Structure formats: C-alpha cells, structure tokens
Amino acid sequence: MWREVWLVCRKDLIIERRARVTLVQIVPTVLLVLVVFAFALDANPSLLGAGAGGLFWVAVLFGAVLGAKRSFDIEAEGGNLDALRLGGLMPAAILWGKAAALALQLVLVGVFAAAGLLVLYSVTVHDWLLIVVAGLCGMAAFAICGTLYGAMTVGLRSADTLLPLLLIPVAAPVLLAGTRAFDVALGTSADQGWSWTALLAVVLVTYIAVGWAAAGPLLEDA
C-alpha cells in the first residue's frame, strides 16, 4: 500500500518538476490575489494587518482549487487513471499518493504566500511554531479535500466550475480555524491559538477518515 502511495506521489512530483505548474502558475496567482486584496483594502496597513491571516487562507484556498484541478486533469488525459487502476493500484493508494503530492505543492504555495504577507502587508510573526503547525495542518486538510473532490469530478464536463463549488464550502472549517490560529500567531488577536490549531487537527483527521471511506467508491468507477 505505502509503496503504491509513494509511486503515485513521486510521479506527480516528477510531473511538477518537469512542468512547474505550481511554481510558474499557481504561486503567481496566489501572490496576485494578495496584491489585489491590498488594492481593494486601499493599502491600509492596519486593515491589512488585521485581516492578514484570513487573506492568507483565502489565497491558499484558491491555490488548492487550482492544484486539485490540475492534479486530476493529468489523470483524465489519455485515460491515465484507468492505467493506474489496471496496474492493480489500490484506490486508497491513488488517493493518498495524489493528496500527499498536492499537500507538498501547497506547502510551497504557503511559503510564498507567507512571504507575500510579510512583504506586502508588513506583518510581524509573534509565534512561528503556531504558524508552522497550523499551516501544515491546514495545507494537508486542503489537499485531502481537494483530492477527494478532484476524484469526484474527474472527467466531468462541468469539473471546472463544480470543483470550487464543492470544495470551498467543505473547506470552510479549515479557513475559519486557520484564520483564528494565524490571527493569534500574528499578534492581531488574543484568542487561544493552539485551541484553533487543535480544531484544525480534528478537521484534518475527519477528512482523513472520510478519505479512507470514500477512496474505493470514488476511484473504482471514476
């Protein structure tokens, strides 16, 4: 099982290394979203600082939608998903392999987005550990969600619009908890940052459980 997960993950990462879609297309889009927010909020430093946590997660969620779409576009092309299934790969291995690759790509997106926050919004980080732990939990949760819905919509003519319609509402708990945790880490809120991170972890575990249950039905007849 884990060998198969690694095979799928490695294949997706090699494709990313060759095509550089995350680096050349998704990261600039996410940074552009941060810039547009700055314009929309009239470059008001106090307003941008107060909303920096939320804007980070909204921008990364856009990146997750694009990444999830891309992740399954390459499988729909030429019937590659069928080829993986004919290779005897377990549906769960395909799902977790793709989720792991997407999570790593989202971490890259998150690093650039965080750098964008520091530069564009002039925020200061008060708790780096909280940022890192909450960030990793959130990216993993987005990746699992995105992979699940990517698998659900693969090959559909309406996938372009259906994927964000399905993914964004389900990712709302991550958006909420991640924003609260980041607000504390950035010093704009005196809330319990680690409690919100614990909630993120619970959401992540829930998505993992749903992924285990849904992998077979989703990828068996996708």
Next chain:
Amino acid sequence: MGAAVAFEGVVALLDRFPALAGVDLSVHAGEMVCLRGPNGAGKSTLLRACAGLVPVRGERAEVLGFDLRAQRRSVRPHVGLLGHRSPLYGDLRVDDQLRHCADVHRAGTPEVSAAIERFALGGRLGEVAIRRLSEGQQRRVALACLTIARPRLWLLDEPHAGLDTPSRDALDELLADAVTAGATVMFATHETGRSRVAAARQVMLAGGRVEPAAPVPPTDGPTDVA
C-alpha cells in the same frame, strides 16, 4: 486450453444505454481475436469490460478465470489495455514514463531496456517530453509500456492508428510474439487487410452483440488500407 474470455449474455450499460446488449463470446487462452464492426457496435466497451473497467451483468462474465460480476478489480493487474488515446502523461519525459510503468507493474531494468530497444525509444528521444512527440511516437511509448506490463490478456483498440508502416509491422510482430509466449490478444480495428493477416479469428459486433460468424474472403498478403 482454457477460456481466457467466457461471456454469455453479457450486458453493459453506459448512462443507461446498453453498449453491450447480450454478448456471447468465448476466447481461448493463447488465441488472437480481431473485433470488427461499425462505429458504435460496442467494440471499445467490450474491450473495457474485459479489462474490468465497466460493470457488467449476464449469465456468465469471466476473464482469465475471474468473475467480472464480482471480481472486476482482481482481473485488472493481469490485463493490458490500450485504448483510442495513449495513456501517457504529457509532461513526463519518455524515460520518466517508462520507469513509472515499470514501477507500477513491478518490472525490472531488463524489461524496460527490451521495450526501449523494440520501439526505438532510446538515445535523445528518452529525454523528450511526451507532449512534444508525434502521435505515432506517443503510440510507440504506450505500446512500450504495455510490453513492460507483460499482461496475460492484451486488449487493443485501433492499435495501428497513427503508426507508420515499419511501426505497424513491428506491432504485428509484437502481438504475434505475445501469443507465442502464451498471452491472449484481442484487438479492434477497421483495417481489413492488416487485421486479416494478423488475427487468427475475427469476431463481428453490431448493436452491442456478436454477429454469427461469416466467411472471410482470402487475401494475397498484407494490404494496409489506413
């Protein structure tokens, strides 16, 4: 010799449309069968059903001894399917793609080297992205992947499409070698001359059913009509 494919009254629905409407077909292990028929006759669906990728119903639906009605997943690792489109990742290089196929099918370096030699994919071609290859070259990479997978049942949909004459001859040789090695081959094609030469038995499909066998006029040799 046992049956590689044993279908009796097999029905497959695609979006409630009966793409297979009661197929009766028996293919012996080690046999080569050419599926013929007009567009929409059910050839592609029959191949996908044999690969365990389409749910089927019927009195009997066995492939390589696996009951497709209950064990569709189990048959897949023993089957190789090459559809209309080549299942390749456009952004991978040729050598990346072949190594990925080898890893998925637990094949070693000798199998990969043999496939590279057979389909002339070595040298600088190995470093080219799949997307940059011509349709015929992509088809050759897909066939190399199929060779690496070493399936017991080869299922090919229009395998000669996009190939030049030497590659078509190489493909015919490959299929003949696969049969010699004990594999079973089923392929669908519209190319009457070549299919007559390559296939030991022809099966005609129409309206999702197998038509009664009709005599095939003799040919003088390979006449590629594509």
